[in-house]
Amino acid sequence: MSDHVNAEQLWSKPPVIENRWLRWGITLVVLVYAFFAIRSFEIDIPRIIIGLDRGYDMLLAFLRPDFVARQTHIVRGVLESVAMTATATLLGVILSIPLSFGAARNLSPLPVYLVCRSILMIVRSLHVVVLAILFVVMVGFGPFAGAVTLGFNSIGFLGKLLAEDIENTNEESMEAVRATGGSWLQVVIYAVWPQVVTRFIGLSIYRLDINFRQSTVIGLVGAGGIGAVLDTAMGRYDYNTAAAILIVIIAIVLAGEYVSSSIRRRLT
Amino acid sequence: MPVVQKDGVSNWIRRDPKDSMRNYLKWLGGAIVVLIAARYIGAQTIWGFVLDAPAQAADFVSRSVPPDITYFRRVLPALWDTVNIAVFGTAGAVVVAIPTALLAARNTTPHSSLRALALTIIVVSRSVNSLIWALLIVQVVGPGLFAGVLAIGIRSVGMISKLMYESIEEINREPIEAISATGAGRTQVFLYGYVPQLLPVFVGVTVYRWEVNIRESTIIGIVGGGGVGFLLNSAINRLAWDQALVVLIAILATVVLAESISAKVRAAVT
Numbered sequence: 062m063s064d065h066v067n068a069e070q071l072w073s074k075p076p077v078i079e080n081r082w083l084r085w086g087i088t089l090v091v092l093v094y095a096f097f098a099i100r101s102f103e104i105d106i107p108r109i110i111i112g113l114d115r116g117y118d119m120l121l122a123f124l125r126p127d128f129v130a131r132q133t134h135i136v137r138g139v140l141e142s143v144a145m146t147a148t149a150t151l152l153g154v155i156l157s158i159p160l161s162f163g164a165a166r167n168l169s170p171l172p173v174y175l176v177c178r179s180i181l182m183i184v185r186s187l188h189v190v191v192l193a194i195l196f197v198v199m200v201g202f203g204p205f206a207g208a209v210t211l212g213f214n215s216i217g218f219l220g221k222l223l224a225e226d227i228e229n230t231n232e233e234s235m236e237a238v239r240a241t242g243g244s245w246l247q248v249v250i251y252a253v254w255p256q257v258v259t260r261f262i263g264l265s266i267y268r269l270d271i272n273f274r275q276s277t278v279i280g281l282v283g284a285g286g287i288g289a290v291l292d293t294a295m296g297r298y299d300y301n302t303a304a305a306i307l308i309v310i311i312a313i314v315l316a317g318e319y320v321s322s323s324i325r326r327r328l329t
Numbered sequence: 330m331p332v333v334q335k336d337g338v339s340n341w342i343r344r345d346p347k348d349s350m351r352n353y354l355k356w357l358g359g360a361i362v363v364l365i366a367a368r369y370i371g372a373q374t375i376w377g378f379v380l381d382a383p384a385q386a387a388d389f390v391s392r393s394v395p396p397d398i399t400y401f402r403r404v405l406p407a408l409w410d411t412v413n414i415a416v417f418g419t420a421g422a423v424v425v426a427i428p429t430a431l432l433a434a435r436n437t438t439p440h441s442s443l444r445a446l447a448l449t450i451i452v453v454s455r456s457v458n459s460l461i462w463a464l465l466i467v468q469v470v471g472p473g474l475f476a477g478v479l480a481i482g483i484r485s486v487g488m489i490s491k492l493m494y495e496s497i498e499e500i501n502r503e504p505i506e507a508i509s510a511t512g513a514g515r516t517q518v519f520l521y522g523y524v525p526q527l528l529p530v531f532v533g534v535t536v537y538r539w540e541v542n543i544r545e546s547t548i549i550g551i552v553g554g555g556g557v558g559f560l561l562n563s564a565i566n567r568l569a570w571d572q573a574l575v576v577l578i579a580i581l582a583t584v585v586l587a588e589s590i591s592a593k594v595r596a597a598v599t
Binding site: 099115190194201275278282288295 | 363367464562
């Protein structure tokens with residue numbers, strides 16, 4: 062930094078990019094990009110001014126949430142979300158265990174490994190809402206589609222993380238079981254599984270928490286749960302009920318996060 | 330580890346009776362909850378449709394192959410919109426998130442009531458999915474890209490400022506004390522004590538969130554937020570599966586590309 066210190070001048074911070082041309086060049090590119098991007102947004106000022114009245118109504122509704130008028134629907138929506146979450150997590154756990162054993166390089170031959178890894182990758186890259194749309198088309202509207210969607214979505218998450226845990230297990234205990242003449246299955250049961258099970262239970266509980274959050278959105282595309290009730294309320298411009306539903310969602314998400322993180326802290 | 334005496338021989342067992350009872354009840358409870366849940370869902374399911382699923386799946390695989398390549402001409406501009414939604418949603422969120430995080434962190438907040446306010450903003454923004462935010466915002470600003478930017482932005486404020494305020498609270502105190510010891514004012518302590526430590530974390534968090542937002546903005550169009558999700562929704566509504574497949578491929582490619590860019594940038598800053 063000595064070249065920035067001068068007896069006559071005060072020190073000033075050196076710029077992040079030393080080359081002046083590059084610095085101004087990047088600034089120019091960013092500005093041009095921003096100009097074209099913002100123009101493409103086609104912000105419709107008159108429409109927004111009309112909409113602001115509605116926004117104001119929405120804000121007012123949040124001060125007076127109406128839990129009562131559509132109470133049965135809200136309760137049913139929440140129960141549906143919870144039911145979807147529970148079954149989907151179990152489905153995800155059951156399906157992800159064999160997949161993750163297949164996707165662990167230290168347990169499976171290369172062809173099995175590649176197949177399982179690519180299944181996990183494809184499932185992971187599909188957004189939960191896209192999955193929900195596909196399953197709604199396949200099995201019809203309602204919580205069944207939601208449960209299957211969330212179950213599939215869980216596989217990618219649980220499978221990948223469990224596979225990584227299995228790959229990180231202690232090689233020596235596997236050798237010890239093999240040395241006693243243990244078969245592949247016995248190696249898995251007595252050497253691998255005890256090493257990963259605690260973290261897997263932690264991950265499953267974390268996934269339970271995520272699944273509930275996800276269950277609130279997939280209702281928007283017809284996969285049941287509280288999201289469907291919210292969609293209906295918004296469609297009827299019934300902001301007081303929508304506000305109540307949002308408050309319920311936020312409360313349950315927070316409670317779920319608290320419970321899941323405290324259980325996971327106790328596990329480790 | 331309990332040991333039981335039986336006929337004069339010590340035997341090791343994994344759990345003593347009380348422990349194993351508790352364990353058994355835990356699993357039983359879990360099983361009952363799942364069974365009730367499954368029955369509840371089953372009661373609302375039209376099984377005819379479910380049994381039909383394999384046929385349906387085979388049907389849309391056969392309809393979607395070969396994909397309608399010419400549809401890329403419509404998909405590409407929509408992808409450009411999608412990327413813009415993610416970039417501007419993230420940028421806008423960062424602008425709001427930095428002051429929110431400073432207010433929410435215990436060591437930089439000016440007052441505990443402001444901290445409570447900031448934490449409330451973070452919780453509300455974070456607990457509601459961006460698709461639900463979009464649903465609300467579309468009714469205010471009308472459907473389109475701008476609604477998408479706002480929805481993605483509002484959700485990201487909470488996500489970004491949570492990670493930021495946690496990193497502010499875990500900051501290394503020593504450089505800050507060193508700067509204060511030179512007689513620096515509050516702004517100088519902030520600029521030369523806090524900023525250099527936080528900048529890499531903030532850049533990392535921002536880039537990571539941008540990657541997540543690329544994912545979210547590909548589907549935000551489904552509820553009227555603009556971008557490529559709108560095309561996906563309309564293709565599915567028209568049962569044009571060959572076009573839907575093109576959109577899905579485009580989404581996949583964009584997400585993979587964004588993921589690798591984000592991983593490179595994050596590796597560079599940390």
